[in-house]
Amino acid sequence: MxxxxxxxxxxxxxxxxxxxxxxxxxxxxxxxxxxxxxxxxRGASVRNFxxxxxxxxxxxxxxxxxxxxxxxxxxxxxxxxxxSLRTGSLHVAHRDxxxxxxxxxxxxxxxxxYTCQWLNREExxxxxxxxxxxxxxxxxxxxxxxxxxxxxxxxELPQHLQSIGVELRFGVAVRSLDLPVIETARERWQVDAAxxxxxxxxxxxxxxxxxASGLTRCKLQMMRTAPQPKGWQLGPALAAGLTLRFYKSFQxxxxxxxxxxxxxxxxxxxxxxxxxxxxSQTADGAITLGDSHEYGASPDVFDKPEIDELILREAATFxxxxxxxxxxxxxxxxxxxxxxxFLEAEPAPGVRIVTAAGGSGMTLSFGLAERTAxxx
Numbered sequence: 001m002x003x004x005x006x007x008x009x010x011x012x013x014x015x016x017x018x019x020x021x022x023x024x025x026x027x028x029x030x031x032x033x034x035x036x037x038x039x040x041x042r043g044a045s046v047r048n049f050x051x052x053x054x055x056x057x058x059x060x061x062x063x064x065x066x067x068x069x070x071x072x073x074x075x076x077x078x079x080x081x082x083x084s085l086r087t088g089s090l091h092v093a094h095r096d097x098x099x100x101x102x103x104x105x106x107x108x109x110x111x112x113x114y115t116c117q118w119l120n121r122e123e124x125x126x127x128x129x130x131x132x133x134x135x136x137x138x139x140x141x142x143x144x145x146x147x148x149x150x151x152x153x154x155x156e157l158p159q160h161l162q163s164i165g166v167e168l169r170f171g172v173a174v175r176s177l178d179l180p181v182i183e184t185a186r187e188r189w190q191v192d193a194a195x196x197x198x199x200x201x202x203x204x205x206x207x208x209x210x211x212a213s214g215l216t217r218c219k220l221q222m223m224r225t226a227p228q229p230k231g232w233q234l235g236p237a238l239a240a241g242l243t244l245r246f247y248k249s250f251q252x253x254x255x256x257x258x259x260x261x262x263x264x265x266x267x268x269x270x271x272x273x274x275x276x277x278x279x280s281q282t283a284d285g286a287i288t289l290g291d292s293h294e295y296g297a298s299p300d301v302f303d304k305p306e307i308d309e310l311i312l313r314e315a316a317t318f319x320x321x322x323x324x325x326x327x328x329x330x331x332x333x334x335x336x337x338x339x340x341x342f343l344e345a346e347p348a349p350g351v352r353i354v355t356a357a358g359g360s361g362m363t364l365s366f367g368l369a370e371r372t373a374x375x376x
Contacts, residue, residue: 052362223288
């Protein structure tokens with residue numbers, strides 16, 4: 001016998017975008033049910049750095065959305081009692097062209113809405129014991145970036161959602177969505193609206209709409225050390241010169257072209273795999289390192305050892321840790337749109353698809369959820 005249940009809004013997908021939508025809607029007093037086909041989140045949302053990273057978003061609408069998302073993140077973390085490192089970020093320069101970009105950004109970034117400042121060599125070393133002092137020119141500091149442990153957040157946030165009234169259905173796949181009815185193998189729900197946050201699953205719900213949208217996939221390779229000894233702390237989350245060619249925020253810098261040209265000439269393998277190196281710390285003290293980017297509808301499921309070696313080689317140019325031994329290696333795959341920062345679509349009346357935030361899912365999730373909630 002299939003039971004019949006009632007909610008106002010269904011959220012399909014238990015990654016960070018789906019959880020954020022459930023949180024924002026429940027805080028607005030809506031009766032929400034969330035479906036996730038896996039027993040626990042295991043996609044891109046648990047395979048990333050855990051960085052809430054407004055400084056990487058392009059100036060204007062997307063940066064404002066990231067800042068608002070950060071505000072909701074902090075509200076949620078405090079309400080749920082979940083840990084975070086609110087240590088900001090530090091981009092470091094060990095080459096003259098890297099320093100030129102960061103100096104320029106420090107000059108023009110504040111006018112575009114960024115909170116940042118240039119630090120000289122000594123000031124950088126005072127901020128973080130993790131920076132290689134050799135050849136260090138300086139760095140760009142921002143106080144706004146937050147690091148969370150994605151595995152811990154995705155495991156424990158559902159409990160908080162349940163405490164504020166969200167009905168959770170993990171390990172339950174939605175097999176039919178035809179409003180007002182949603183069907184699973186064991187239940188039937190009646191809802192007024194549905195939000196689909198299906199990550200890189202383009203085949204289950206509304207496959208024709210997703211196929212026509214132009215979405216593709218990106219595979220990344222990442223690594224993690226064991227917990228650092230004696231409670232050692234990274235301090236600010238770290239980035240370096242290669243990152244400047246990756247995040248769109250730095251495209252406002254006229255000096256970026258020189259850096260891009262040098263990397264392409266001297267380090268073509270880093271362009272081939274779209275490698276840059278970010279460094280974050282988890283709740284237990286481990287250090288996360290990565291990453292690379294392989295684009296396509298069906299990225300290779302097998303990892304490439306040479307990519308890991310390239311990441312570690314570049315990390316060694318700016319990073320020093322008490323223990324650099326790698327304890328874990330993995331890959332993740334996220335959805336992205338080739339032109340848009342995320343995908344919104346309305347495949348049927350009352351149904352909203354929100355997905356493909358690219359590599360910015362953690363940063364934008366709660367801001368996107370609030371944006372969606374205003375429509376219901």
